[in-house]
Amino acid sequence: MCTLEKRGDLFLLTLTGDGEHRFHPDTIATILSLLEQAKSQSTRGSILITTASGKFFSNGFDLAWAQTAGSKTGAANRLHQMVESFKPVVAALLDLPMPTIAALNGHAAAAGLILALSHDYVFMRKDRGVLYMSEVDIGLSMPDYFSALVRAKIGTSAARRELLLSGKKIRGEEAVGLAIVDSAAYDSEEGVVEASVRLGEKLAAKKWSGEVYASIRKSLYPELCGILGLETRVFATPKL
Numbered sequence: 001m002c003t004l005e006k007r008g009d010l011f012l013l014t015l016t017g018d019g020e021h022r023f024h025p026d027t028i029a030t031i032l033s034l035l036e037q038a039k040s041q042s043t044r045g046s047i048l049i050t051t052a053s054g055k056f057f058s059n060g061f062d063l064a065w066a067q068t069a070g071s072k073t074g075a076a077n078r079l080h081q082m083v084e085s086f087k088p089v090v091a092a093l094l095d096l097p098m099p100t101i102a103a104l105n106g107h108a109a110a111a112g113l114i115l116a117l118s119h120d121y122v123f124m125r126k127d128r129g130v131l132y133m134s135e136v137d138i139g140l141s142m143p144d145y146f147s148a149l150v151r152a153k154i155g156t157s158a159a160r161r162e163l164l165l166s167g168k169k170i171r172g173e174e175a176v177g178l179a180i181v182d183s184a185a186y187d188s189e190e191g192v193v194e195a196s197v198r199l200g201e202k203l204a205a206k207k208w209s210g211e212v213y214a215s216i217r218k219s220l221y222p223e224l225c226g227i228l229g230l231e232t233r234v235f236a237t238p239k240l
Helices: 025-040 063-067 070-096 110-119 144-155 157-164 172-177 189-204 210-220 224-229
Strands: 002-007 010-014 049-051 057-058 099-104 106-111 122-127 185-188
Touching: 002 025, 010 025, 010 189, 049 057, 049 063, 049 189, 057 110, 063 070, 070 110, 070 144, 070 210, 070 224, 099 110, 099 189, 106 110, 110 144, 122 172, 122 189, 144 157, 144 224, 172 185, 185 189, 210 224
Parallel strands: 010 049, 049 099, 057 106, 099 122, 122 185
Antiparallel strands: 002 010
């Protein structure tokens, strides 16, 4: 399902296998556990890079599992379970005491795109992969923390409209133009990971305080942090 590898200052979280990397409750629990592991092992200069293998970064929640509940009520309850259990993953990424980079090897849809946007930086390939919020097409409302994250991370109403209200599948060059991702200049899965590692090593060399970094990050997104139940901590200004 997913693994965490430590390479010096870098933590590499990988969604493994060649499938769609759907977020079943067990997968969500594993991701949260690995983020807690990275947090517990973090030091000055730590960096998290999240990527996946195969065609998909993630295609979102495991809707097929929800449908096997046997009734509309059961399916809705299972979907609600996934929505609620995924919320702490977004909170953990916002609270993680290190810079975070999402290296999109392929398609990122619905909750998969929300996972990507929960990182500080998002890189994607130019030759493969789309960003797609499918909710308007499949008739699902947006969880409040999904909407708050999009408002926090995507700066213009036009870009938010394209992503949430058009059902459009956005490729790399357009995603950069809409300021949804930071870069889409890579021709392979290896290329996007290598670029993320280069940025990670550059940031790691700063040896910033992770606690201060996380505090500043959270201060940028007060509405989102309020919905996620995250407290922001104010640090005293150091004497010069």
